[in-house]
Amino acid sequence: MREIWDGLPVLAQDLMSAGALLLPLLVVGGVLLRGFRPWSLIRALMWRFRWANLLFVLLIAVSTGMGIGLIAQERGLRTGSAQAAEKFDLVVMAPGSELTMMLAAVFLQPSAVPLLDGAAYDRIANHPQVQIAAPVAFGDSHDGAPVVGTIADFVTYLSDGEIEGRIFTRSGEAVAGAAIDLQIGDRFTPAHGRGGGADAEAHDGVQIEIVGRMARSGSPWDRAILIPIETVWEVHGLANGHPFEEGDRIGPPFAPDLFPGTPAVIVHADELWANYALRSEFTEAGETMAFFPGTVLADLYRVMGDVRQAMSVMSVVTQVLVAASVLLGLFILTRLFQRQLAMLRALGAPRRFVMAVVWGYGVSLLLAGTVLGLAFGYAAALVLSRIVTERTDILVTASISWAEVTLALGFLSAMSLLSLVPALVVLTRPVVENLRQ
Amino acid sequence: MKHLLAALLMMATPVLAEDGHDHDAPAHAFEIGGLDILHPWTNATDHGPALLFMELHNEGSAPVEILGARLDSGVEGQLVGFRMKGGEMGFETLPPIPVAPDRQLALAPDGLAIRFDGLQVALEEGHHWQVILMTSAGELEIDVMIEADDARQHSHAGHSH
Numbered sequence: 134m135r136e137i138w139d140g141l142p143v144l145a146q147d148l149m150s151a152g153a154l155l156l157p158l159l160v161v162g163g164v165l166l167r168g169f170r171p172w173s174l175i176r177a178l179m180w181r182f183r184w185a186n187l188l189f190v191l192l193i194a195v196s197t198g199m200g201i202g203l204i205a206q207e208r209g210l211r212t213g214s215a216q217a218a219e220k221f222d223l224v225v226m227a228p229g230s231e232l233t234m235m236l237a238a239v240f241l242q243p244s245a246v247p248l249l250d251g252a253a254y255d256r257i258a259n260h261p262q263v264q265i266a267a268p269v270a271f272g273d274s275h276d277g278a279p280v281v282g283t284i285a286d287f288v289t290y291l292s293d294g295e296i297e298g299r300i301f302t303r304s305g306e307a308v309a310g311a312a313i314d315l316q317i318g319d320r321f322t323p324a325h326g327r328g329g330g331a332d333a334e335a336h337d338g339v340q341i342e343i344v345g346r347m348a349r350s351g352s353p354w355d356r357a358i359l360i361p362i363e364t365v366w367e368v369h370g371l372a373n374g375h376p377f378e379e380g381d382r383i384g385p386p387f388a389p390d391l392f393p394g395t396p397a398v399i400v401h402a403d404e405l406w407a408n409y410a411l412r413s414e415f416t417e418a419g420e421t422m423a424f425f426p427g428t429v430l431a432d433l434y435r436v437m438g439d440v441r442q443a444m445s446v447m448s449v450v451t452q453v454l455v456a457a458s459v460l461l462g463l464f465i466l467t468r469l470f471q472r473q474l475a476m477l478r479a480l481g482a483p484r485r486f487v488m489a490v491v492w493g494y495g496v497s498l499l500l501a502g503t504v505l506g507l508a509f510g511y512a513a514a515l516v517l518s519r520i521v522t523e524r525t526d527i528l529v530t531a532s533i534s535w536a537e538v539t540l541a542l543g544f545l546s547a548m549s550l551l552s553l554v555p556a557l558v559v560l561t562r563p564v565v566e567n568l569r570q
Numbered sequence: 571m572k573h574l575l576a577a578l579l580m581m582a583t584p585v586l587a588e589d590g591h592d593h594d595a596p597a598h599a600f601e602i603g604g605l606d607i608l609h610p611w612t613n614a615t616d617h618g619p620a621l622l623f624m625e626l627h628n629e630g631s632a633p634v635e636i637l638g639a640r641l642d643s644g645v646e647g648q649l650v651g652f653r654m655k656g657g658e659m660g661f662e663t664l665p666p667i668p669v670a671p672d673r674q675l676a677l678a679p680d681g682l683a684i685r686f687d688g689l690q691v692a693l694e695e696g697h698h699w700q701v702i703l704m705t706s707a708g709e710l711e712i713d714v715m716i717e718a719d720d721a722r723q724h725s726h727a728g729h730s731h
Contacts, residue, residue, distance in 0.1 A: 215654045219655070405662060406664040410667055413675045
């Protein structure tokens with residue numbers, strides 16, 4: 134049975150799950166409403182107590198929307214951060230924290246990490262399976278944006294070759310990320326350091342010209358300025374990786390003894406399998422370590438998965454509280470129109486018809502609240518996504534998936550069953566007494 | 571240095587076995603065509619897929635390709651690599667991977683693994699699983715330790731044997 138289920142397309146599984154969740158609602162509705170047309174009465178009840186009903190619908194919508202928005206946002210952040218790291222197949226670093234290096238190399242968060250020397254870089258760059266071995270150099274900034282030193286091949290790879298203008302070809306040129314507020318032809322002087330402690334005058338006299346702009350990638354590299362790694366070394370008074378007789382040449386190969394060091398080498402291999410072999414080969418005790426940013430993210434997501442579970446539990450607790458409120462509210466609302474219901478019964482309406490009116494009324498409110506809740510959830514995720522994207526440069530996109538729809542349908546179905554309780558209670562009340570009220 | 575370390579690892583096995591390990595306990599190290607296979611393990615599972623992990627070190631003079639693995643029942647395991655694609659975690663099937671002389675290759679969670687789909691029996695924690703590793707140097711039956719369903723490494727990883 135399980136094999137059959139596993140063999141179904143994902144959409145079919147989702148649709149069947151949604152159908153199974155809605156089944157109790159459809160069965161109860163079918164049994165109660167069969168042969169009756171209670172909708173004109175339900176519409177009348179809706180209109181007569183419209184403000185109370187509206188408040189009730191809003192209460193359901195806000196509570197379901199909160200849960201849906203948070204879960205959708207968590208998924209958006211997870212997907213966005215994974216997509217931002219997709220171009221970073223393998224990172225080689227000096228032994229240290231993989232998480233710190235991933236945050237530094239992939240998400241461009243400032244951090245102090247040990248350097249790999251020229252011999253280590255040479256070994257990586259000359260490996261036959263390595264197509265790109267990009268050294269990176271961090272530390273400088275311009276107007277809050279990180280200025281990152283690297284090689285031209287990596288810029289081409291990172292942007293999939295989508296560069297307006299051209300790639301840098303000599304020291305002192307730069308390619309700007311899509312979100313950088315500098316135009317091609319503009320010049321800037323990098324500040325030493327990043328954030329509040331950056332020294333704007335440390336590199337006075339250095340002028341770097343923007344010669345190209347990368348297409349938007351949805352990663353923090355959109356807000357980075359990429360320059361030749363030689364420029365970073367030169368402005369810090371270091372050797373530029375090349376012997377004097379090579380003139381102004383930039384890019385690999387570098388002379389190992391003139392290579393000032395790099396905190397990380399971003400490695401790309403043509404063959405997918407080669408990355409796994411390279412990880413094993415570049416993980417050498419005490420010398421270098423290699424990691425897949427995707428693996429570090431997967432570990433992070435496992436922790437986030439626990440947070441997600443906690444959020445789901447909180448969401449369920451909220452829904453239970455709302456369910457209790459909804460039930461209480463339905464009791465109160467049925468008290469509001471108990472005289473009309475008693476009149477119906479006195480006129481000879483069948484007991485199932487009266488139940489159908491009360492249940493149909495409750496389910497209508499729940500359905501309206503749940504649908505509005507999905508819209509609220511989407512809107513909340515949209516707003517949160519914009520805030521997170523603005524603050525982190527990780528492109529987070531809001532979307533409502535089957536997980537949220539399933540949550541909403543589960544709530545609607547369970548509450549529709551519980552709505553039978555007030556519908557049954559109405560029938561237990563004495564007709565004559567209710568008519569006198 | 572690596573040869574010396576590997577030799578010490580191999581020599582330490584009987585010593586540790588006498589030093590508290592069960593004499594009948596299955597081996598954790600295997601060898602074929604110069605390829606050392608250390609600590610093969612998998613996670614317990616009621617139903618597939620099962621991912622097979624191990625550490626490989628080529629002590630020989632010729633490259634050895636890892637082709638996959640199979641069971642006596644005929645079920646075949648394929649080499650797969652963990653990958654983030656479109657923001658989702660998943661595995662991609664890989665071609666045979668060569669291990670060059672004096673090189674290592676780690677099959678580990680969220681990295682490289684040999685995946686078995688469609689297992690007919692559950693893999694229970696603490697038990698062992700007989701798997702035939704297929705390499706370019708030949709086939710070798712290895713004894714795979716079944717760890718907890720959420721284990722991230724072999725329970726003997728880091729031990730000196």
